[in-house]
Amino acid sequence: xxxxxxxxxxxxxxxxxxxxxxxxxxxxxxxxxxxxxxxxxxxxxxxxxxxxxxxxxxxxxxxxxxxxxxxxxxxxxxxxxxxxxxxxxxxxxxxxxxxxxxxxxxxxxxxxxxxxxxxxxxxxxxxxxxxxxxxxxxxxxxxxxxxxxxxxxxxxxxxxxxxxxxxxxxxxxxxxxxxxxxxxxxxxxxxxxxxxxxxxxxxxxxxxxxxxxxxxxxxxxxxxxxxxxxxxxxxxxxxxxxxxxxxxxxxxxxxxxxxxxxxxxxxxxxxxxxxxxxxxxxxxxxxxxxxxxxxxxxxxxxxxxxxxxxxxxxxxxxxxxxxxxxxxxxxxxxxxxxxxxxxxxxxxxxxxxxxxxxxxxxxxxxxxxxxxxxxxxxxxxxxxxxxxxxxxxxxxxxxxxxxxxxxxxxxxxxxxxxxxxxxxxxxxxxxxxxxxxxxxxxxxxxxxxxxxxxxxxxxxxxxxxxxxxxxxxxxxxxxxx
Numbered sequence: 001x002x003x004x005x006x007x008x009x010x011x012x013x014x015x016x017x018x019x020x021x022x023x024x025x026x027x028x029x030x031x032x033x034x035x036x037x038x039x040x041x042x043x044x045x046x047x048x049x050x051x052x053x054x055x056x057x058x059x060x061x062x063x064x065x066x067x068x069x070x071x072x073x074x075x076x077x078x079x080x081x082x083x084x085x086x087x088x089x090x091x092x093x094x095x096x097x098x099x100x101x102x103x104x105x106x107x108x109x110x111x112x113x114x115x116x117x118x119x120x121x122x123x124x125x126x127x128x129x130x131x132x133x134x135x136x137x138x139x140x141x142x143x144x145x146x147x148x149x150x151x152x153x154x155x156x157x158x159x160x161x162x163x164x165x166x167x168x169x170x171x172x173x174x175x176x177x178x179x180x181x182x183x184x185x186x187x188x189x190x191x192x193x194x195x196x197x198x199x200x201x202x203x204x205x206x207x208x209x210x211x212x213x214x215x216x217x218x219x220x221x222x223x224x225x226x227x228x229x230x231x232x233x234x235x236x237x238x239x240x241x242x243x244x245x246x247x248x249x250x251x252x253x254x255x256x257x258x259x260x261x262x263x264x265x266x267x268x269x270x271x272x273x274x275x276x277x278x279x280x281x282x283x284x285x286x287x288x289x290x291x292x293x294x295x296x297x298x299x300x301x302x303x304x305x306x307x308x309x310x311x312x313x314x315x316x317x318x319x320x321x322x323x324x325x326x327x328x329x330x331x332x333x334x335x336x337x338x339x340x341x342x343x344x345x346x347x348x349x350x351x352x353x354x355x356x357x358x359x360x361x362x363x364x365x366x367x368x369x370x371x372x373x374x375x376x377x378x379x380x381x382x383x384x385x386x387x388x389x390x391x392x393x394x395x396x397x398x399x400x401x402x403x404x405x406x407x408x409x410x411x412x413x414x415x416x417x418x419x420x421x422x423x424x425x426x427x428x429x430x431x432x433x434x435x436x437x438x439x440x441x442x443x444x445x446x447x448x449x450x451x452x453x454x455x456x457x458x459x460x461x462x463x464x465x466x467x468x469x470x471x472x473x474x475x476x477x478x479x480x481x
Contacts, residue, residue, distance in 0.1 A: 023122060025120050026064035027139065028099075029063065032177055033160060034160065036158065043077070048063075059085075059371065093219050093228060104137050116140055116143075120138060171214075174200060176200075177199075274346065275405075279341060291408075298314070313410040313411050314410065316409050324403065327405050328344070329400050330372075331400045332369075341402070346369050348423060350377060362421065376394050389421065
C-alpha cells in the first residue's frame with residue numbers, strides 16, 4: 001500500500017469516529033434523569049413511557065438511542081422498559097397522535113430552551129472539567145406546548161435528578177422530563193448544572209381511572225393536543241399564586257439510587273448486536289459448539305441459498321466477541337418447547353405462521369429481533385426431513401440479561417443458530433446490502449491488516465467498522481436499501 005492510500009484510510013477512519021461519536025436518546029425515547037458522576041461526567045437517562053414511542057399495533061418504534069464510554073464510564077443509558085404494549089387507536093383520547101420527536105442532526109445547540117423541546121443528547125467531552133461549554137442535541141415534540149414547568153434545580157458532582165412517571169392513587173397521569181441543561185462554574189471554580197424539568201400529560205391507556213382528577217385532566221390535555229374537544233369535568237379549586245415547586249435532587253449514591261435499572265452503554269461507540277454465549281451451532285466434524293467455543297475457520301450449518309438443503313459455511317471473522325460484556329437479550333419461547341435468544345437489533349428471518357406447508361418458501365428478508373412479535377414464525381432446520389425446514393411459532397417474548405456477546409460472520413452472512421435460520425448482521429437494517437458491504441470490507445481488512453489492525457480488533461472487527469457504517473448511512477440514500 002502506498003503512502004497516499006495509507007493517509008486516505010487514516011483520514012476516513014478518523015472522520016468516521018468523529019461522526020459516530022455521540023450520545024443521544026434518539027427520537028423515540030425521552031430524557032428523564034440527569035446525573036453527574038464524581039468525576040464531573042454527565043450521564044443522561046432515557047426512557048420510553050407508556051404514552052410515547054409506540055406503534056398503534058403495540059410494538060415500540062425503532063430505537064436510535066446511542067451512548068459511549070468516557071474513561072470507561074457510560075455517559076447515558078436506556079431504562080429497562082417493556083418492548084410491547086396493547087394495541088391502541090391512534091386517534092383516541094389517551095395516546096398522542098405523534099409518537100416520536102424530531103432531533104437535530106448533530107450536537108449544535110448551546111441550550112434547548114424552547115417550550116416544545118427537550119435535551120435529546122449531550123455532547124461527549126473527554127475532559128469535561130476543562131471545558132466550559134457543552135453542545136446539546138435538541139429534540140422537538142409539538143405536544144410539549146401543553147407541558148407545565150416543574151422548576152429548575154442545581155446538580156453537582158455525585159448528584160442526580162430523576163423524573164419519570166407521576167402517579168395519583170396508583171394511576172399514572174404524567175411524565176416528568178429533562179427539558180434544558182446549562183453548565184456553570186461557581187465562585188470556587190466548581191462545576192454545576194442548571195437542570196430544568198417539565199411535566200407532560202402521559203397516561204397508561206389500559207389503566208386510567210377517570211375518578212382521579214389528574215387522570216381526567218391529562219386525558220383532556222391529550223385530546224386538546226390531538227385536536228379533539230375536551231370532556232366536561234368539575235375540576236377542584238386550586239390555590240393561586242403558589243410558587244413552582246423546586247425539583248428534588250438526590251446524592252447519586254446508595255442512599256437514593258435511580259429507581260430504574262441501567263443498561264450499559266456499548267463498548268467503542270456501538271450497541272450490542274449479538275448472540276449469547278450459550279447459543280449453539282452445528283460444526284462440521286465437531287458436532288455441536290456453544291458460541292463461546294466457536295472459532296474462526298469452523299464450518300457451521302446454514303441453509304443453502306434456495307433453502308432446499310442444509311450446507312456448511314466457514315466462519316470468516318467475529319463482528320463482535322466479548323466474553324465479559326453483560327448485555328440484554330430477547331428470549332423467544334417457541335412452540336417446540338425450545339428458546340431462541342439474541343439482542344434486539346440483530347437481524348433474523350421470520351414469516352407468517354399461516355402458510356400452507358406445500359407452498360412454504362423461505363424468506364431472505366430479515367428484520368431486527370425487536371420487531372418480531374408473538375405469533376410470528378421462525379424457520380427451523382430439520383436435516384432428516386424431505387423439506388429442510390419447517391415453521392416454529394413464537395409463543396412469548398421476554399428480556400433477559402446474560403454475560404458474553406458473540407456475532408460470527410460466515411462467508412454468506414447467515415447461519416443456523418439453535419437450528420433457527422438467522423442473519424450474521426445487524427448494523428444496517430438490510431441483510432443483502434450489508435452482506436455485500438462486508439464482503440468488500442473483508443478484502444480491505446486483508447490488505448491493510450499489517451498497517452492498522454491489531455489482533456484484538458480482528459477478533460472484534462465490528463468495533464472497527466461501526467464508524468464506517470455511520471458514514472455509509474450518511475452517504476447512501478435510505479430509499480436505496
